Amino acid sequence: MPLRKSSLKATLNRILALPGLLALAACGSEPGPASEVTAKPILLEVASDNGAVEGWLFGTIHALPDGVSWRTPALKKAIKDADLLVVEVANLDEGSELTDIFVRLAFDEPTGPLADRIDPALRPQYEVLLTKAKVRSDHFDAMESWAAALTLAQVVQVAKTENGVDRALIRDFKGRDIIEIEGGEKQLRIFDALPEQDQRDLLDAVIAETRDYDDDMGRLARIWSEGNAKELAKLTREGILADPELYEALLAGRNRAWTAQLENLFSTDSRPLVAVGAGHMFGPDGLPAMLEASGYTVRRVQ
Template sequence: MIARLLLFVWALLALAACQKAPTPAAEPDALPAIWEIAGADGEAEGWLFGTVHALPDDVPWRSARLERLLAQADTLVVEVAALDDADELGRTFTALAYDTPGPALAERVEPALRPRFEELLAQARMRRGQFDAMESWAAALSLAQVAQVGSVENGVDKALLRDFTGYDVVELEGAQAQLAIFDRLPENAQRELLNSVIEESGDAETQAKRLVESWRSGDLAGIKQLTNGGMLEDGELYEALLARRNRAWADRLEKLLSAPARPFVAVGAGHMVGPDGLPTLLEARGYTVRRVQ
């Protein structure tokens, strides 16, 4: 679950900002996937790049091809653009997280998971009352941040935003809209999210290693397995966190691709795979989408 959140949600994870990560000098042997989007004339109109929102130090992912494509792009397209404004992200989260609190959080956690919940609560160094006042989705994301392996400062999206300083950046959702997706979930789905985060937190390091290796090596089958497993086997959550967002993004990208400026689209890698992935949705709209890395 922690790994899956790194493929799908930026806004809360971005609250943990710190220092700038070093850029590795050597190009890795295996590389993350990049797709070219071409129009009817066969000319490239943009590119898709699946990202991971937090990485351990010194994970190599840049390549000569990536740098060439970034140089050709006119616009960077990301999920959330204002990743350095932690104060605003915090205010946005607080405004949504506490407006409809439920019973004490421990009562919303499955009995078998309560010992692990108590461990995470101790690691969070937050007063129990702060968690008790949160909606279930907000507590889930907060606990996921506690168990997170890797740093958002090493996140690919954040590095690309630094590359595009002074250039056009398009935001597909923004923090308010992204967190509102969770806020609108029915309580039963929020509790499913909460309990999944707690259950899988003990294995967060193993999950993170699998995620990073699948993404770094361009293993789409591995990414798809992470995408479709666990909580996202629930149809309601799959629709809310992946499918519905991808359809909205594809509509937005179609408009961007019709303009002269060529976009480089960098969003969570989980949005790139399967029948509801962006490459498939754009192909259905008449574009030729081919993997170029």
């Protein structure tokens, strides 16, 4: 039978990896490493025009395999020196609450069988995903196209959201202020507000990307761990973000909204550690470029 609201909680809790889809062009599947991996992800310092450090930008990844050590000395110092933490979604451990929001939005306006909404050339890969998910061909028909896209992205997700950097940082800042710059419902409404054709473009892009996972299983996690700015920047123009409308909705437009909020925070006496998806850090539409245009100095310290 098609997926119903009553069964969604039991089958779709892994939708909490959603921010990983928003952060970069790939969802970031990765097998568990055989041994401990020491990561050195990108950390940026934000200073005012007089040279005073106002805070830090840290590009995160929302799902990782086991055994990745990413708390470097430089990051530990930033965590210690920061007065507050800024994240995209603060209640990542509230799986039931986020799933309820997803359910409320995902079933409003389905537009027929999902297979009919997919590029015919991608239908064989869609069948592969249905097999991996162990569900019938009509399982996702009751869902809107954007919701089906996010759900299908989780079918090949091997990295664990419980290892996500955002979650760990929220625990690190227990007892200190944590500010949610966007929130789970607002993130999901970005997708829900997309025109149907853009939703179908998203669906096609997600399905197309899954064809490459077996060949390049750890690309996102690997280049994030290496702090490879050049390769991370490339990801912000690939996959779902290669589509101009999706790029604007999922990256550039959100960065503009966030920059206005961050300018207010950086102007206070408190110094925030801003930990958002690494894809938000690159190019003329990235947070560093937008903050520099507002008069701040942003430099890489790791």
